[in-house]
Each structure stands twice: as structure tokens, then as C-alpha cells.
Amino acid sequence: MTVSRRKLFGLTGAGVAIAGAGAGVAVHESGHDPAAEQVPFHGPNQAGITTPAQDRMHFVAFDVTTSDRAELVRLLQDWTRAAERMTAGQEAVEHGATGGGEQEPPGDTGEALGLPPSALTLTVGFGPSLFDGRFGLADRRPPALAELPHFSQDNLDPARSGGDLCVQACANDPQVAVHAIRNLARIGFGTVSVRWSQLGFGRTSSTSREQATPRNLFGFKDGTNNIKSEDTAALDEHVWVRPGDGPEWMTGGSYLVARRIRMHIETWDRSSLSEQERIVGRTKGSGAPLGATDEFAPVDVRALPDDSHVRLASAENTGARLLRRGYNFTDGSDGLGRLDAGLFFVCFNRDPRRQFVPMQRALARDDAMMEYLEHNGSALFACPPGVRPGEFWGQGLFG
Amino acid sequence: MTVSRRKLFGLTGAGVAIAGAGAGVAVHESGHDPAAEQVPFHGPNQAGITTPAQDRMHFVAFDVTTSDRAELVRLLQDWTRAAERMTAGQEAVEHGATGGGEQEPPGDTGEALGLPPSALTLTVGFGPSLFDGRFGLADRRPPALAELPHFSQDNLDPARSGGDLCVQACANDPQVAVHAIRNLARIGFGTVSVRWSQLGFGRTSSTSREQATPRNLFGFKDGTNNIKSEDTAALDEHVWVRPGDGPEWMTGGSYLVARRIRMHIETWDRSSLSEQERIVGRTKGSGAPLGATDEFAPVDVRALPDDSHVRLASAENTGARLLRRGYNFTDGSDGLGRLDAGLFFVCFNRDPRRQFVPMQRALARDDAMMEYLEHNGSALFACPPGVRPGEFWGQGLFG
Numbered sequence: 001m002t003v004s005r006r007k008l009f010g011l012t013g014a015g016v017a018i019a020g021a022g023a024g025v026a027v028h029e030s031g032h033d034p035a036a037e038q039v040p041f042h043g044p045n046q047a048g049i050t051t052p053a054q055d056r057m058h059f060v061a062f063d064v065t066t067s068d069r070a071e072l073v074r075l076l077q078d079w080t081r082a083a084e085r086m087t088a089g090q091e092a093v094e095h096g097a098t099g100g101g102e103q104e105p106p107g108d109t110g111e112a113l114g115l116p117p118s119a120l121t122l123t124v125g126f127g128p129s130l131f132d133g134r135f136g137l138a139d140r141r142p143p144a145l146a147e148l149p150h151f152s153q154d155n156l157d158p159a160r161s162g163g164d165l166c167v168q169a170c171a172n173d174p175q176v177a178v179h180a181i182r183n184l185a186r187i188g189f190g191t192v193s194v195r196w197s198q199l200g201f202g203r204t205s206s207t208s209r210e211q212a213t214p215r216n217l218f219g220f221k222d223g224t225n226n227i228k229s230e231d232t233a234a235l236d237e238h239v240w241v242r243p244g245d246g247p248e249w250m251t252g253g254s255y256l257v258a259r260r261i262r263m264h265i266e267t268w269d270r271s272s273l274s275e276q277e278r279i280v281g282r283t284k285g286s287g288a289p290l291g292a293t294d295e296f297a298p299v300d301v302r303a304l305p306d307d308s309h310v311r312l313a314s315a316e317n318t319g320a321r322l323l324r325r326g327y328n329f330t331d332g333s334d335g336l337g338r339l340d341a342g343l344f345f346v347c348f349n350r351d352p353r354r355q356f357v358p359m360q361r362a363l364a365r366d367d368a369m370m371e372y373l374e375h376n377g378s379a380l381f382a383c384p385p386g387v388r389p390g391e392f393w394g395q396g397l398f399g
Numbered sequence: 400m401t402v403s404r405r406k407l408f409g410l411t412g413a414g415v416a417i418a419g420a421g422a423g424v425a426v427h428e429s430g431h432d433p434a435a436e437q438v439p440f441h442g443p444n445q446a447g448i449t450t451p452a453q454d455r456m457h458f459v460a461f462d463v464t465t466s467d468r469a470e471l472v473r474l475l476q477d478w479t480r481a482a483e484r485m486t487a488g489q490e491a492v493e494h495g496a497t498g499g500g501e502q503e504p505p506g507d508t509g510e511a512l513g514l515p516p517s518a519l520t521l522t523v524g525f526g527p528s529l530f531d532g533r534f535g536l537a538d539r540r541p542p543a544l545a546e547l548p549h550f551s552q553d554n555l556d557p558a559r560s561g562g563d564l565c566v567q568a569c570a571n572d573p574q575v576a577v578h579a580i581r582n583l584a585r586i587g588f589g590t591v592s593v594r595w596s597q598l599g600f601g602r603t604s605s606t607s608r609e610q611a612t613p614r615n616l617f618g619f620k621d622g623t624n625n626i627k628s629e630d631t632a633a634l635d636e637h638v639w640v641r642p643g644d645g646p647e648w649m650t651g652g653s654y655l656v657a658r659r660i661r662m663h664i665e666t667w668d669r670s671s672l673s674e675q676e677r678i679v680g681r682t683k684g685s686g687a688p689l690g691a692t693d694e695f696a697p698v699d700v701r702a703l704p705d706d707s708h709v710r711l712a713s714a715e716n717t718g719a720r721l722l723r724r725g726y727n728f729t730d731g732s733d734g735l736g737r738l739d740a741g742l743f744f745v746c747f748n749r750d751p752r753r754q755f756v757p758m759q760r761a762l763a764r765d766d767a768m769m770e771y772l773e774h775n776g777s778a779l780f781a782c783p784p785g786v787r788p789g790e791f792w793g794q795g796l797f798g
Contacts, residue, residue, distance in 0.1 A: 056573075056600070058729065063736075097618055098684035102673040109668055110618020110683055111727070114611075159734065174455075174600040175614075178729050182616075182738060186668050193736025199729050201455070201573040201598065212513075215574075217581075219496055219509020269508055269585050274501040284509055285497035328510070330457065330577050330598050331730060335558065337462075337592025339581060 034172040038117040041087045043386040044252050045240065048121030048170055049323065049348050050229035052208035056174040057200035057327045058181045059258065059344065061127070061163025061379055062192035069135045073398050075191045079124070079167075079184055080392040089117035092183035109186065112179035120171040122180055124393045125256050125381025130164045140397060142246035144255060144351045145382045151364040151375065160260050160377030163195045168256070168346065174199070196377070198260065200327020200344045207325060213287060213295065217263050217328050217341055218372075220280050221287030224295055227323045238321045238355065239348050241385075249396035252385030254348040257356045260329075260377030263342035268372045279368045281310030307368040318362055320355040322347040342373075352380060433571040437516040440486045442785040443651050444639060447520030447569055448722065448747050449628040451607035455573040456599035456726045457580045458657065458743065460526070460562025460778055461591035468534045472797050474590045478523070478566075478583055479791040488516035491582035508585065511578035519570040521579055523792045524655050524780025529563045539796060541645035543654060543750045544781045550763040550774065559659050559776030562594045567655070567745065573598070595776070597659060599726020599743045606724060612686060612694065616662050616727050616740055617771075619679050620686030623694055626722045637720045637754065638747050640784075648795030651784030653747040656755045659728075659776030662741035667771045678767040680709030706767040717761055719754040721746040741772075751779060 034055070039047050064072060082092045091097055091108035100107050131141035167184055171177040178199070185194055204216045205223035209230050216222040227234045236242070241250045268276070277283055277290060281304040287295035289310065291303055304311040315321050325348065330341040349355035364370060384394045433454070438446050463471060481491045490496055496509035530540035566583055570576040577598070584593055603615045604622035608629050615621040626633045635641070640649045667675070676682055676689060680703040686694035688709065690702055703710040714720050724747065729740040748754035763769060783793045 060732075065736075098672065098682075100672065103671050105669050106618070106672050106675070106683065108618075109616075109664070111614045111616050113614060113618065113684070175727065178600065178616075178727070178740070182664065182740070185738065186665070189665065194732040194738055195736075197729070197732050197738060199598070199600065199731075201577065201600070215510045215512060217508075217510050217577075219505070219507075219512065265508070265581065266585070266588070270504050272502050273497065273499065273505050276505070283497075284505065285512070328574065328577070330596070332598075333459075333593040333596050337464075337594075339584065339593055339596060341577070341581070 035118050036116045037119040037172070038088060039119050039121050041084050041122075041387075042389055045386045046123045046253070046383055047087070047386070048123035048168055049239065049254055049325070049383070050207060050235060051119070051121050051170070052211055052229065053203040053205055053325055054119050054121070054170040055172045055203055056170070056177055057203070057344070058169045058174070058177040058197065059200070059346070060167050060169075060181050060185065060197040061195045062165040062167075062185075062188065063195045064130065064134070064164040064192050066191050067134050069398075071191050072135055075188055076124075076394050076398070077392040078187050080387060082183060082187055083122040083180075083393075086180045086183065087117060087120045087122060089115075092187065109179065109183055112176050115173060115176055118171040118173040118176040120169065120176050120180060122184075123168040123256075123383055125166040125168075125383040126394065126397070127163045127165065127379065127381050129162060137397065140247055140249065142250050142382055144241075144246055144353055145380065146353060148257070148352070148378060148380050149357065149361075151360050153364055153370055154375050154378070156378050157376050160196050162379050163381075165192060166256070166258070166379065166381045174201070198329060198344050198377075200329050202328040204326045204328055204343060205324045207323065216343055217265055218268055218276070218280070220276075220282060220284055221295060222326075223324050224282075224287055225299065227321055234321065235323070238350055239323045241350055245351065249394075250382055250384060253383050254350065255352050256381045256383050257345075257347050257349070257352055258377070258379045258381075259345040259375050261343045261345050262340065262374040262376055264372045264374065265341055266338055278305055279308060281305065281308035305368070307366050309363070309367050309369045312362050312367050313359060318359045320349075320359050322349050322355055322359065348383070434517050435515045436518040436571070437487060438518050438520050440483050440521075440786075441788055444785045445522045445652070445782055446486070446785070447522035447567055448638065448653055448724070448782070449606060449634060450518070450520050450569070451610055451628065452602040452604055452724055453518050453520070453569040454571045454602055455569070455576055456602070456743070457568045457573070457576040457596065458599070458745070459566050459568075459580045459584065459596040460594045461564045461566075461584075461587065462594045463529065463533070463563040463591050465590050466533050468797075470590050471534055474587055475523075475793050475797070476791040477586050479786060481582060481586055482521040482579075482792075485579045485582065486516060486519045486521060488514075491586065508578065508582055511575050514572060514575055517570040517572040517575040519568065519575050519579060521583075522567040522655075522782055524565040524567070524782040525793065525796070526562045526564065526778065526780050528561060536796065539646055539648065541649050541781055543640075543645055543752055544779065545752060547656070547751070547777060547779050548756065548760075550759050552763055552769055553774050553777070555777050556775050559595050561778055562780075564591060565655070565657070565778065565780045573600070597728060597743050597776075599728050601727040603725045603727055603742060604723045606722065615742055616664055617667055617675070617679070619675075619681060619683055620694060621725075622723050623681075623686055624698065626720055633720065634722070637749055638722045640749055644750065648793075649781055649783060652782050653749065654751050655780045655782050656744075656746050656748070656751055657776070657778045657780075658744040658774050660742045660744050661739065661773040661775055663771045663773065664740055665737055677704055678708060680704065680707030704767070706765050708762070708766050708768045711761050711766050712758060717758045719748075719758050721748050721754055721758065747782070
């Protein structure tokens, strides 16, 4: 399934070589081509949750600027059509970047012309504020979409938090992810405005057993015991909203929690290897639990320090599991001579009140790692189920 | 030449799979593997200038915080050793992330463990302010390293401009580029502090005839007529500093100009296709000059509109050519509902007084595209020649 934009729009000429820009047509040693890959848009669940985590992310939160419910519905319809097209490697709208009238603005901004689908997924979510009454949705708000509580040591910046809507774009080529977000923002001009956005340059989680565990900016493997897309029973138990969990429109959906976690990497880098490993609860080289040698060795949390991250975050401690899908970020510097870098934590869970919230409460209170972290952005979104052909994102909510 | 960090440090275990994180071991359709590729560090010129432009960039400008010349020299020596190692896919120092003492801070921050060299290049430059007298270098300042003049419509942010030193890290994996900058910053703790840094997610220039021309965030192919690494006569004429051009220590070096150019993409996206093409001077689909059909057709600048970008930037207009090596960026949003996105323009030239400055003057004054641009960061650096084994970056300046 490698429909490229250039094939669809008949571009020719020496400049349209197979390489596109950059890693566009890279082929993994396994023969798997991460650029050409196309992830189906339609299905019972939205893509971008259990999809094997792509390499790059562009995440955006929007404020809705209209109070007209019909306009909001039209936006979701238009976005769905554009998402169907862009995830298939096509331009955002028909008559895309160059095919429309010369005297019209192009219907697509063009920077992804010639690039393959790159496993692009687009995942939409609805924030608690969307249910505040402006759109007649107050009585459809799921109880699980309760505002997150204040956590100990939170230092949240409102300009990096909240939002009425979100779109998570993940792809193996960042140009494809940025293009998708930009074109959705453009389609939404006059209806939504960008509240905040975050670029993630490298995935920090595996969501498939076929993926190697990547490293976060503390230099440690992250997400070894993540729920994987192959663990369908665990997904049903911990990720997907089930019938009876709340309003029917969320069945097959999931709750997304995003946290912008600045890492004080300069301080971390001055702590000893043994201290780092004690804080994490794993060895730095192999990623094995302390005392073991294999990354995937079973974790005996009772053998780990009480305040170690892995112990506190474990299902044994909180009874909760999450599907983590975060990304490393670097956003320039902070004016104090340090890089502004860290983890853009994203997780999906069936009910944050029983999963993310107790886990984060335990971490915020006791995790030795907190000394090196600053949570400065936070948001929660209800991601509706997937759409069938002809439907639109959130149709069950507005129907 | 694919020496990976994990091989050198004997990491084992199931988690150290061949894939590393993300596009680590991607192989181009041509059989070329952009992750495994290793660019030689040593040579008559620094790497990262004519090296075929890698996909991603992390650029950092430092202020020197010591006034001790010997400390500065020691830093450049330490940086050179670390750069030799990291560009070879090794950790920043011996006894890297996990091989030192348990009670010592690791010598490498670890997030690139297991990742191949990814064509990493590190290129150092010296800003005009380094020659202000603190280090006894005032009489060694090249006349060509004159502060850039104010250009019409400049709106420069001092926090995104200038710097005593710069390091440009380019790689096909952003995690590798970020790791390199972070470890150099760490090595420099107490001697330098980060003044500003910029992540570029996608290259906007080709610097080799083997590369397809990428697109900028206006959706146009950028850099079709760039100087290519194969054009050795043009490189000698326009890029490399020659004997007699100025102080001998810069022979074989080049001057780097960086400009952070915010693009008003929302406004651009509302202009018609014909207006966009008229402003650029090329067609959007193929990238061909207006009136032609092939991207690489000769450009007859007299046939283009007087205020078109390609005409004004042409060698016919200004007599100047540059080696461009810029990157697309997206840095969140601007608080006004718009993405903060654009082009991090980087060019290399033999004498900016005769090349970049007249070209930018012409563009700033007359280019129709300026309505959609805001230059908000600017810096100039003298990049010394390459180093031989045992030498250090800038040895000729300090020797």
C-alpha cells in the first residue's frame, strides 16, 4: 500500500526522484519500509493508539472559536475527509497543492508532495472544556473525562495545557506529520485556533513486540513493560472503553493524557551511574531490572528501592497499567544556559480516574526521579472510537 | 563503516535489537543506508558543509563564560576528541554511558546507545564576539567576520541571535544529533553556556546531485540551483576561504550565516497558486522556472517578475552564490493561534561581505516574499578548516 502523492497528482520531471526528502524511502533491514507504510484510517478504534509507535510526532491542541455547533460538526466532517486522504499519502483535499484553479489558494500546502504515507496516523480527542455547554454537550460528558487533579510538584503552564480538541499526528517522517497538522489547522481557520503544539523528535515507547525499546533523554530504555499491540486482552482491560463504562459514544475509544515533562538533564548528568540506576530501578546499559541481566527479565518490585520509578509505576504498586506512547522533545534553550528538553508523555487508558491519576499521584509523591523532572504542561482528551467509511470523527457524540 | 555504540561497549541482551530507535537502521532503496553511514571527521575542510545534507539538524550557539584562554583551548580540545568519537558512532568519551565507575557520573548521557552513526557531522564556528579581546584574539579577527548589517524588515530577537561559538549537528536520526549537542554542552559546563539552540526537522536543501530537492514550508522545492558537493570549482570560488583572503588560520574554512526565518504560513496559504508561483518564480508542482517544465531547466531571470525571489537571489542579480544548507522548523505555537514555523536558513560562503550581505540586502528590499517572512534570529560564524588526527578545532587560531 504505497500510494504516493506524486503518483496521484501526476507530477513528473527529474526533480521528483524516488528519494523525496530525507528518509522518505528508507527500507528497514527487515525489508520493512517505514516510509512507504500506510496505516488504515478506518476501523473500530482510531489509529495512532496501538499502531506500532512511529518515529516522530506533532501534537496540537485547539481552542474552538465558534459557538455554532453546526460549524464544529462541519469541521469534524472536513477533518475526517482530510485525514482519510493524508493518511493514504494524498493531499489534504482534492485539487490539492497544484491541481486547483490558478486564481485560487491551493487546497493543500504542498510541503509533503512526493513524500510517501510514512505510516501517518491522525488521532482526535475531545477535551473536558468542549463539554462546558457551548455546544449542548454538557450531558454527554463522560464521568471519566474529569479534569485531572493537581499533582504534587506540578508547575503547569496554562499556555501548554488543556484544549477543546487535540490531534496527535505520528509518522516516520516529521515533514509528513507537520504537514498534516498544518493542513488541519488551515481547514479549521475561523473555527478553531492553535492553543499549543509540541514536536516530538524521537519515540520513547514501543507499542509492538517487533520494536526495540528506545531510550529517553535520561539515557535509559523506556517502556520495556509497556502494553503492546499484541496483548489484546490487556488492551481490552486497560485501554479501550467498554460498553457500560460511560456514555455509549465512547465505546471503543480511549482517554489520552499528555504531560510535557521537562527533564533537568544537566543535574541528572551529574549524578552517578549507580544513583541513576537506583532511581530508575533498571540498569542503564541493558535496561534489565536491577539484579537481572536481561531487559525483559520479570521485575520483582519488592527487590527494588521503595522510591524507584519502576517500582512506583508498576501495576503491583498501583493496580494500574497504561499504554504509553511518548516522545523525546528539545525546544531550544531556557534563557539560563540550558537546553529545554524532556519527555512529552502520552498515554492511553480506559479510565484515567483508575489508571493515570493514581499512578501519577504515587509518582509525584514518592518517585526519586521527581527531583529531576518538572511537569509543565498537562491535558486530557476523550478519543472517540474509530470511524467507518462515510462517518466522521465523534459522530456518535454529535449524532 | 558502521561501528555502532553497542558493539564498542559490549551491550548485550534481547533489548539491543538491530532496530535501535526508529529509523536507525533504515536502508534506502538505492541500497544506501542513511543510518549506518559514517562521515569521516578528519579532512582539509570540516564535515557538515559539503556533506550531502542529512535529514535532521540540531544547531546551538554558546556564550563563553570563562575569560581564561587556556580553558577555552582545553574545551576545544575536549570537544574535538568527543566529536571524533561521536561521529564514529561511539560515546562522547571513553568509559561512556555505562563503562565508568559506578560511583561516577557516566561520561556519556546514553540516549544514543545502540544507535549507528547516522551520518552525524559536527561543525564548529567562531562568532565575532569571540574576538572582542577577552581571549587575546582581537588582532586575529578576519575582516570577513564583520557583524552583519541591519537588513530592512529585520526583527531580530537577541535571545535567538549571536553567540561566541556555534556547533551545527546534522544527522539522519535526530536523537543522534541532539545527543551530540547535549554531550558537547555537558563537556563545556562551566566554560560555555547555551545561548540559543534550534532543532530542524527536515532539510530544505540538497548539497549533492544524488539528492532530490526537498520542499520548504511554503510547499515549494528549495535549493534547486544550490551549489552541490560535486561542483568543486564553484566550491573553491564561493565557499572555501583561500590563501590571501584573510588571516591564514581561516584558509580552508568557510563563513556560516544562520537566519531564523519565521514564515507566515497562514497568510501564504490564503494566496492564490498563481500569486505564490509569481512570488517564487517557479511552479509549485515540478519546481520548474516559470514558463519551463523541468525543475532543472536553465533560469532566464529576465523572464521572471522583477520582485520574484528566484530572480532577486540569482547570481545574475547579485553576482553572488551561496551553499545553502537550511532546515524546516516548527517550534510550537505563537500564542495567537498560529504555528511558529519556518526556515532555519544556514549558508556557507567564502566572504559574506561579497555574498550573503548583498544578496540579503536585495531580498530584504525588493523580494515580494518578504511580506510572508520575519527574520527573527541571526548569527555569523567563522568555521575554521578541518582538523587532522591529533589537532583540535581552531588550532590555527590559538596556536
